[in-house]
Amino acid sequence: QVQLVESGGGLVQPGGSLRLSCAASGSIFSTSYMDWYRQAPGKQREFVARITLGGNTGYADSVKGRFTISRDNAKNTAYLQMNNLKPEDTAVYYCHTYMYWGQGTQVTVSS
Numbered sequence: 001q002v003q004l005v006e007s008g009g010g011l012v013q014p015g016g017s018l019r020l021s022c023a024a025s026g027s028i029f030s031t032s033y034m035d036w037y038r039q040a041p042g043k044q045r046e047f048v049a050r051i052t053l054g055g056n057t058g059y060a061d062s063v064k065g066r067f068t069i070s071r072d073n074a075k076n077t078a079y080l081q082m083n084n085l086k087p088e089d090t091a092v093y094y095c096h097t098y099m100y101w102g103q104g105t106q107v108t109v110s111s
Contacts, residue, residue: 002026009105022095034078038091
């Protein structure tokens with residue numbers, strides 16, 4: 001059974017940084033892309049970033065230049081480094097692959 005567990009969220013001031021982690025159980029991590037999505041209150045869930053098995057990355061326009069996705073295949077873990085955070089980045093962040101979703105981690109950007 002595949003489980004995705006996010007961590008690393010919290011409260012940060014505008015301009016600050018956070019690093020989210022997504023730990024994957026099961027064998028899927030070594031054969032799969034990994035995505036990060038986010039959902040703000042009252043809004044639809046939206047794509048944030050993707051990293052392929054080969055390490056190619058893609059980002060939503062709203063986070064390009066500020067967020068970096070990476071993966072450590074030895075640890076079955078994906079990361080999202082978020083810099084220069086803005087209040088509009090406030091959301092629950094989810095990792096995702098195929099039909100699997102994590103439970104989410106809250107990120108709040110506020111002064």
